[in-house]
Structure formats: structure tokens, C-alpha cells
Amino acid sequence: MSYRHKETPRSRRVLPDVVREKVRPPLAVVLGSPAEVAHCLSFLDGIETTCYQMDLYQAERLQAELAKQQTAATVVTAADLWDLPADFQTVLYLPARAGERALKIDMIEQAFHILRPHGTLFVWSPYETDSFFAGLLKKIFGRAHTSYLGGETVVWGRREGDRPRRRHEVTFQARIAGGPPCRFLSRPGVFSYGRFDHGARALVETMTVHPGDWVVDLGCGCGTNGIFAAQRAGTTGHIAFVDSNVRAVALAERNARNNGVADFHTVASSRIEGLAEGRFDVVLANPPYYANNAIARLFLARSHRLLKPEGRFYLVTKQAQEIADRMREVFKNVEALMHRGYTILSNTPGQGIRKK
Ligand SMILES: C[S@@+](CC[C@H](N)C(=O)[O-])C[C@H]1O[C@@H](n2cnc3c(N)ncnc32)[C@H](O)[C@@H]1O
Missing domain, CATH: 3.40.50.150 (Vaccinia Virus protein VP39)
Known part of the structure; x- marks a missing residue:
């Protein structure tokens, strides 16, 4: 994995076209910093959105950021992403740069279970080339598509069928x-x-x-x-x-x-x-x-x-x-x-x- 555009965080980058064009409501945005999530939603024009956070401090900061930008989205804090109902057509995951590897695996596993049948998970990775998520999505979703966008990568997969829930602990x-x-x-x-x-x-x-x-x-x-x-x-x-x-x-x-x-x-x-x-x-x-x-x-x-x-x-x-x-x-x-x-x-x- 390599990261080139350290000076341009995701909170100041344009949401990639491949995501913008394929997003269908309802959308769930998984983790991401408050600035990143609010920035992403500014490209998605009032689409029905639920933002998942695991930490109340981050969730409160995100709520404040969304209010500042007058963006309507529901912020949910829960121990598990799959505690949300399996009711999303699209899930967008914003993994942290240099974040915990096991958490990334856990979030991808859990994201599968909140998608409707044929719903799509997008991972917007801040790495220029990211084979980690491509391999992981292939394993969990059966197929993975990757777009290398000069300094960042988008990987996506569609939910087909079901799979057992696997807890990482x-x-x-x-x-x-x-x-x-x-x-x-x-x-x-x-x-x-x-x-x-x-x-x-x-x-x-x-x-x-x-x-x-x-x-x-x-x-x-x-x-x-x-x-x-x-x-x-x-x-x-x-x-x-x-x-x-x-x-x-x-x-x-x-x-x-x-x-x-x-x-x-x-x-x-x-x-x-x-x-x-x-x-x-x-x-x-x-x-x-x-x-x-x-x-x-x-x-x-x-x-x-x-x-x-x-x-x-x-x-x-x-x-x-x-x-x-x-x-x-x-x-x-x-x-x-x-x-x-x-x-x-x-x-x-x-x-x-x-x-x-
Ligand atoms: C360095 S960890 C320590 C965890 C554990 N006590 C230990 O010693 O291994 C700091 C903990 O503080 C929690 N924390 C961070 N901000 C907090 C806040 N505003 N209120 C309460 N807990 C917070 C984190 O979620 C984390 O679990």
C-alpha cells in the first residue's frame, strides 16, 4: 500500500465519480472523521443517509458538523454496525489512514449484513494502491471492483445471497x-x-x-x-x-x-x-x-x-x-x-x- 497525497486529506478531496454515480438511497456512511463524512455528503445532494459511529464523542462532533453545513442525516452510535437494520442500498466506508487492520476487516464483514440484496459497499481508501481491501471484498462479497484514482483507491462489491455472521474478538x-x-x-x-x-x-x-x-x-x-x-x-x-x-x-x-x-x-x-x-x-x-x-x-x-x-x-x-x-x-x-x-x-x- 502506498500513500502519496498526505497533504490532501479526504475531507478536502472530491468524492470520486465512481461513487457519486452509483450511490442509491438509503445510504449508510461507516465511520470516517466528522469533517470527512460531512464533506462526502455535500456531494450527495440530500440523499437519505445514516452515519454510523462507535464513539459518542465522534458522533457528537459529526452532528455539530452536519448542522453547521445544514446537512440532514441521522447519526447512530452502536457497538456493532450490524445492529443497524439490513436496509441500505449503498454503504460507504471511510477507513482511517493507518487505522487498525482488524477493525477494517470487522467493518467490511458487518457492512455485508446491513445491505439489502444486490446493495453495494464502497470503500474509499486514502491509499494510492490498495490491494488489502480488494482482497478482503473478494473474500466476503465474492467479487471486487477497483478504481485507482491517482492517490486514492475506490473498491466496491455487491451483496449477493447471505453469509454467516463472524465476530472478530x-x-x-x-x-x-x-x-x-x-x-x-x-x-x-x-x-x-x-x-x-x-x-x-x-x-x-x-x-x-x-x-x-x-x-x-x-x-x-x-x-x-x-x-x-x-x-x-x-x-x-x-x-x-x-x-x-x-x-x-x-x-x-x-x-x-x-x-x-x-x-x-x-x-x-x-x-x-x-x-x-x-x-x-x-x-x-x-x-x-x-x-x-x-x-x-x-x-x-x-x-x-x-x-x-x-x-x-x-x-x-x-x-x-x-x-x-x-x-x-x-x-x-x-x-x-x-x-x-x-x-x-x-x-x-x-x-x-x-x-x-
Ligand atoms: C488509552 S485508552 C485506555 C483503555 C483502558 N482503560 C486501558 O487502560 O487499557 C483510553 C480510553 O478512553 C476512552 N475515551 C476517549 N475519549 C473519551 C471521553 N470523552 N469520555 C470517556 N472516555 C473516553 C477511549 O474510548 C478509550 O477506551
Whole structure:
């Protein structure tokens, strides 16, 4: 695969004619950044459209972008694309450049099932030559057509007949500090697919959680950190799993149940809303660091409100200085511990935590 026109993102390119001419309503647009999706729809003149997103934060940004451009489209957020009814004549998938390979396979598999008979899936790939999608569509749709358009590729296939649904998922096992092992189900599109993240391990090996503690696993992914916290909080503790990615929330719920977490609840929210303020003893955070650290800053501000006055906050990062500065705007005390190549920032002079 090669990518040549780095300087011209899809959000500023003309929707290829081969797509424009063949699109038939109703249309589903799968993933894509808010700017890309809104830009695509500006070429499609009021065609009935449903936009699928897996993350509430992205979905809300897309809704705002569509409103700005006065484009009418329905935005749906769901754990699975095939949760949408099989009612689309056309599906347009906008895979991310350098995106997760397993997610691409998963989305193509699922796109098949939301198409009406003889409906068409288009993949608008940002790569100049893209044999990956051509091979994948051939496997799933039986035939694939490809148009190389100088700096990008469009691949399409038609749904004929039916095929069994195949879920892409990997189960991994992990344990901390000689405790009992836990098994976690993970799926593409949710951090971190198929493995226990090293930063997450550094975080949970550092945290102090007491029996009976109420813990928030903020940006929970598939729920590893909250589930390890539950081993210490015990049957009288409570865990709140929060994420903006609805597939992550569904996984955390399933993993918490399968690993015997006694008392927990899940919250799907992009603004960390719907939790009791001042009620929690511990917040655990392994935030993403995109968008100029906007999410990390949101995690800090909300954590402060969720914690009891003496509550403990733990955040794992590789950008210690920058995040510590932000943390000082919110918490009086900021302590740092280096562990496994990561920095764990905390508001508590906890066991082993020292000033940096
Ligand atoms: C680096 S991952 C950490 C996942 C897991 N806690 C771990 O340690 O492996 C960050 C998580 O934050 C979630 N996230 C991103 N933006 C969010 C927001 N605005 N509100 C809630 N969660 C968010 C992502 O979906 C992702 O699951």
C-alpha cells in the first residue's frame, strides 16, 4: 500500500465519480472523521443517509458538523454496525489512514449484513494502491471492483445471497501481583485489542484500593483496570466503568460479569456525565492524548468532582510534565511515580509514590 497525497486529506478531496454515480438511497456512511463524512455528503445532494459511529464523542462532533453545513442525516452510535437494520442500498466506508487492520476487516464483514440484496459497499481508501481491501471484498462479497484514482483507491462489491455472521474478538488473560488471573474479551476498535496494555498494568500495579472502595474506571476500554480494582474492593466495593466508545462499554460490562465483579455499573458518555459527584474513593485513568490533550484535561476536571475530599486519583502517562502541570490546576497535590517506563501521577502520597 502506498500513500502519496498526505497533504490532501479526504475531507478536502472530491468524492470520486465512481461513487457519486452509483450511490442509491438509503445510504449508510461507516465511520470516517466528522469533517470527512460531512464533506462526502455535500456531494450527495440530500440523499437519505445514516452515519454510523462507535464513539459518542465522534458522533457528537459529526452532528455539530452536519448542522453547521445544514446537512440532514441521522447519526447512530452502536457497538456493532450490524445492529443497524439490513436496509441500505449503498454503504460507504471511510477507513482511517493507518487505522487498525482488524477493525477494517470487522467493518467490511458487518457492512455485508446491513445491505439489502444486490446493495453495494464502497470503500474509499486514502491509499494510492490498495490491494488489502480488494482482497478482503473478494473474500466476503465474492467479487471486487477497483478504481485507482491517482492517490486514492475506490473498491466496491455487491451483496449477493447471505453469509454467516463472524465476530472478530480475542480473549486474553492477565494477572497482577500474583492475584488470581482474569480473562478479558476484546474487540477491534477498542483499546487495546488482544492484550493488556503496559501503561494500564503500570497503573493498576501502583494504585491503592481498599475493601469497600467505590472506584471509577475512567475511559475503561474493555474494563481491565476496574476489574483488577474490584479484586481489592471486594464484595462491598463498587466499580463504575465509563467510556465514550459504546463497544468498549459493552465489553466492560461483559468482562465485569464474567470475572465475577460483585457490584458495578457502566456509563456510556463523552462528557463523563451520569455519575454521583463526591461519591468515589478512587479514580483510575489511562486517557488518550489526542486533540491537544483535551480528553486528558476533561478526565482531570471530572475526576476532581467525582472524588470524595480524601479520594485518590491515579493517571498513567508518558507526557508527565505537561499533564502534571494540567493536574496542578485541578488538584492541590501532585505526586509522581516512575513504573515500567510510565509515570503514574496521583494526588495522594500513597504507598511507594514519591515526588518527581
Ligand atoms: C488509552 S485508552 C485506555 C483503555 C483502558 N482503560 C486501558 O487502560 O487499557 C483510553 C480510553 O478512553 C476512552 N475515551 C476517549 N475519549 C473519551 C471521553 N470523552 N469520555 C470517556 N472516555 C473516553 C477511549 O474510548 C478509550 O477506551
